[in-house]
Amino acid sequence: MDVTPKDVPTALIHLYRGELGRMTMYRTRLDTTTNWAVGTSAALTTFALGQERAPHFVFLLAVFLDLIFLWMEIRRFRFYELVRMRVRLLEVGFYAVVMGKPPREGWEDALWKSLETPRSPIGRLQAASVRLRRNYLWLFGAVYLGWLVKLSFGHKGIVDNAAVGILPGAVVFCISLVLMVGLAILASIYKLPEEE
Template identity: 45%
Template structure:
């Protein structure tokens, strides 16, 4: 290898090292942003639950609003997770190929073409619904379960003393002219969709997050 090739090889190596450090830094930053979004959801849910349960006069609709806000945070977190996944793919690519090449352990010599294609057109390997389902499985199904239990407790606390029937609890979920049965149907369908999405994502995209 002549001096020009040595210099070129050294420049390529330095560029890849800097790229690796940058992508690891991006992974770390977006991992922190994921945690921040989850914290927003937890704090918001706790605050709304305290408000709704703290005074019998406060409406149970507060918990329905918490469900809506959590879905907003979930979508935001899923979008951030897809950006995190782009950096994660690049880091894994360099760990699997660049360092074996450097250590002469038989890496794939054509891997740099895949990296160039990825840099030219960055794209996450997971779809939007995969990301939503994955974040549901990691955090949000638990948050939604807590909101659901707190909502049912709020409805139960608002019933007259005695042993209320299930139908009385359903009737208590009414919102204005919207019947309790309709509200329960909408909430039940929403929760069924969330659980189904989580199961579907876990089955079709069993990602191991580092």
């Protein structure tokens, strides 16, 4: 296939439109996952706090489900960042020239490398950090707050009421605390370049 210099702008415009469409699709998929996490947490919290006989470990189920949604969102966010990087490369390279500005050096090579061997520009831990900070840490905090409220209604102390089956309340409480602190630390370790 012969590509003439006149074909290049048309091809780049179509690539830009296609990548922009993919970026929008991945953004929608991210929002859908977050909405499911929020809806599930809200439903389980409402059930657990609204029913006196509902066990407190319903909140632990909510935390488990939110961890699954977070895992799904990490994968989706990495794909989103890959497509967003391509869109940005086209904007700072091709469209910079269209607007009479100097293009960013090396944008064509970076774009080709991304198309030839697609790899997300961020790792799993980095994606987890970003999604936790933006959405999930707040969601986990709300679920844990609801859990503490439910535990405070029991006949014993909060820690003793946290018992699940043969696990003593202190063990369940410590595991939950370690998980929340670990998630908070993970949320703080990485920022996207535009957040710095």
